[in-house]
Amino acid sequence: MTAPAGAGRPADGAPLLEVRDLVVHHGQLRALDGISLRVLPGEVYAIIGANGAGKSTLLRTIAGLHHPTAGSILLDGKDVTRLRTERRATRGIVLVPEGRRLFGSLSVQENLQVGATYARPGPWTIERVYEMFDWMRERRSQRTGQLSGGEQQAVAIGRALVANPRVLLLDELSLGLAPVVVQRVYGMLPQILATGLTVLLVEQDVSQALRAAAHIQCLLEGRTTLEGSPADVTAEQVEAAYFGLAGAAPASLPGEGSQP
């Protein structure tokens, strides 16, 4: 495997999360077709792509909710491909799923408590989540259905953080949220990274991803069409890779996505 070319990103560093040649089928549909990626410790790695590109499938497969037809997933060098979702969570791969998926009949606090039930030891506690989102403490006994979309997203992130993940998978944080709220949610990323977490996120909002990530990878119909550091890719390249405009991308394709 060729190391990805990214400015300021150690090409030979040992990845915390590695995906090798992942193939996933939804019935007859080949949702992912040989995806590979290497997420280095402490970085924000963004997967971008249009609807149906396979982004969410990729995250859900890494979390164990889909089973790959081929390929492997490694956490810190250890193969986790055959582990159940809950075992991966306790090893440190925790997904904030698309649509937030809070426990609707539980209060805010209970949602966080469930997240903390099987937590690994680490810096995140319910108290610390309350410190990060000061409104949450006052409203901890409310049901999550009474919260706004942005507040629900914050609870979903908090629920994942209290498990003290090593890799936090964030699926479409911005979905259904007002731009101001999206800014606020992304504004928390530095605080989260400061505690030593690694973030792999999926985002339809390309400009948001380019701002937040150290490394981006663009998917199109289950294949990688572009990857690199946001500083190294041009808007034209991203556009071509995102929409799959023929002939525009090849020169910028690094090794990984173009395996025969």
Place this chain on the structure above:
Amino acid sequence: MAWVNAIIQGVLTGGLYALFACGLSLMFGVMKVVNLAHGDLAVVAGYIAIGVITVTHVPVLWSVLIVVPVMAVLGYVLQRTVIQGALDRSVLTTLLVTFGLSVVIENGLLQFFTANTRGIGAGLPLVTGSFSIGSQIQIAYLLVVIFAVAVVVLLGLQYFLSASKYGRLIRAVADDREAAQLAGADYRHVFGIAAALAFGTVALAGIGYGMYSQLDPTAGTDTILLFAFAAVVIGGLGSLWGTLLGGVVLGVAQQIGAQINISDEVLAGYIVFLAVLVLRPQGLTSRRTQS
């Protein structure tokens, strides 16, 4: 006065029906399993109690301390094996599997214990005794005790579900199984715990029924399962106190029916059941609709 008596008897019988119903409601609420073997398992628990009392000569009520844990363990094991296996295929498969379980249990009981009826603790003052209020109202101690047990069981279940770690996980898994897995919870284990709770209440229901009435191998589906269903539907799914209300409404309806004409007892209960299904299908207490 006869009517007051009917209502009092009905309310107290409702406690027994609530014991029948709460395990059924719990298993449906958490894992969407309609356990058609629910009544037969209550009968099994009753027979186990008879066996324990016969073999060890412990006082009748002490058998509860043995039968409830035995049934809870059986519930965990059955859930993790047979029922989970069916759930992994589809929710409908669980109907077939629990129906099969019901047939197997009934015929097994017939084979080993014959069709003779058996009571638990017949002759004990607790079982036969009663006290009078005025000249026309006579209340059996047993019904008062069963009603109190039902209330304590429901309080205990509610406390467990709302305040304990596993109670929280049970509610979380019932809300969103996948999200619970993402939080590191093995939902199969959580299902097993919910089944253990349900089977524990089934054990109490079976013993209570054996003392109140007579056990026979077909009582499970003929009486207990149907009354449990009626109580759950009347009270509203997913609400523990709804099962008590449902049991009480069913009991009162039956007693009032019996007051009109003794042969209308069971019919009156089902008429109320039908009326609730038509007029308020979500049940009397149901707050949220299951999505």
